[in-house]
Amino acid sequence: MKQINALEKHLDVKLLERTPHGVRLTPAGEIIYKDAKFLFDYSRTSIQNARNAMDRYNHTFCVGTSLLNPAKPFMDLWYEASREFPDYRLHIVPFEDDHEGIVSEIAQLGTKFDFLIGVCDSRTWLDKCNMLQIGQFRKMCAVSRKHRLASKECLEISDLYGETLMMVAEGDSGVNDFIRNDLTRNHPQIRIEDTPHFYDISVFNRCAETQNVLLTLECWKDVHPGLVTIPVNWDYKIPCGLMYALDPPKDVIKFVETVDFLLPLS
Secondary structure: OHHHHHHHHHHOOOOEEEEOOEEEEOHHHHHHHHHHHHHHHHHHHHHHHHHHHHHHHHOEEEEEEOOOOOOHHHHHHHHHHHHHOOOOEEEEEEOOOOOOOHHHHHOOEOOOEOEEEEEOOEHHHHOOOEEEEEEEEEEEEEEEOOOOOOOOOOEOHHHHOOOEEEEEOOOOEHHHHHHHHHHHHHOOOOEEEEEOOOOOHHHHHHHHHOOOEEEEEHHHOOOOOOEEEEOEOOOOEEEEEEEEOOOOOHHHHHHHHHHHHHHHHO
8 A cells, every 4th residue: 555655656647546445446546547557568568579580580580691602402401301400591691702701701600600612621611610511613714705615515634724814812722722632733924913812703713814814613513794705625623511610509500400301312
């Protein structure tokens, strides 16, 4: 009753009628009671909605996508593995392939993204994430549509003699360093031009605007409409993998383990 008295004093409104037979709400008290009950019920619903939203957030995998690292291969894995995650949904997060900023994007695995799929044997990238290898892509060559090699269905290494081959600078990729060493020692007729360690669209633009040849991948054949991507008679391949944080949460670990189990069957 002391609380009611204090509330009446605070509101300057009489809420209860006190009689020898007890108390009852005044008309003003009826209104306050109904509105307070509505607010209580509404707040309870709001809290439940907030909890539901948090549950949905906690059951969402964020997957990065970009021009050179698209989410499509992840979707193929998801359709195989999603039966183990019936309450989960995906949120696709776009990012840029800018060679100056890509390392900071990789470092955000575990915060901005749960997963990225990409071609990777970069020492810099693998210092910042874990990777489950899910396949390989063949190394190919891209040329402008007006290049003398553009009409060929398959190249021999000797076709590249006298050409300038653009490829990533030495020191970050074991596969690319091996290719560079092989070509330098055994095919010195091919000039090599360094690109940044990580390709972005500017590298493809330079190839399209020059008569250079670009060392590229079969999965990037549609990246630039002005280029033709041609297979080469060699055995160079590079790993493709599912990248995730160095210290991943349990659900991410479970997904990786599920994919790893399914890979031999896919």
